[in-house]
Amino acid sequence: MISLNSGPAPDILYADERLDIRTSGCDQIRVTGEIDVTNSDAMVKALLPALDGRRCPVVDVGGLAFIDLYGLRSLASLSDEQVRLRNVQPNLARMLGLLAWSTFSVS
Template sequence: MEVIAHPDERMLRITPTADPPGLRLKGELDATRHREVIEALSPMAAEGGDVRLDLGGLRFIDLGALRLLTCLVERCGNGVRLVLDNLSPQMENLIQTVSWERLPGLVQGRKETS
């Protein structure tokens, strides 16, 4: 049986967070949404320091989006760290498989307990 997600569930929603400063991503992050994510993240990353990404609401993320995040960190280079909160077990496995957890500036953050 195939389950097809409702169109609203596939859309990516990007919500700024204040405490801590960052973004909450919900929905699906694929190649059609890379530009939106980079436009939302770039100003925060340009300031340096930690930028938190709450990824707990993502149902899907493509490999290109993970690469996009690592490239942003490398490009900024001003002490910016992307702290990835609420990673799903699948995303943790993907990051470990491609060894991106070793890159400076890409950090596994906290997990909310519900």
């Protein structure tokens, strides 16, 4: 069978029963599932080497079903500057609006 996908295969950075984190090597990280106090520290530990000092990391959160405040704080800790979030779902957009953090930019 011939694959029509011309991009690189995604690399799994972290996976547990509730969270999957992958990168496609194109400067973007995709998180799918749930981030909370039970897996936030493991998420940060997996992401920091992949970010390798990027000033403004891009995280696709379109597949995120749930994130608690601890998870948001963990995402914010990934960069000294802004963390760019892509494909933000309405519930997360509302939470970010209520918090009014300048740590995140939404695209």
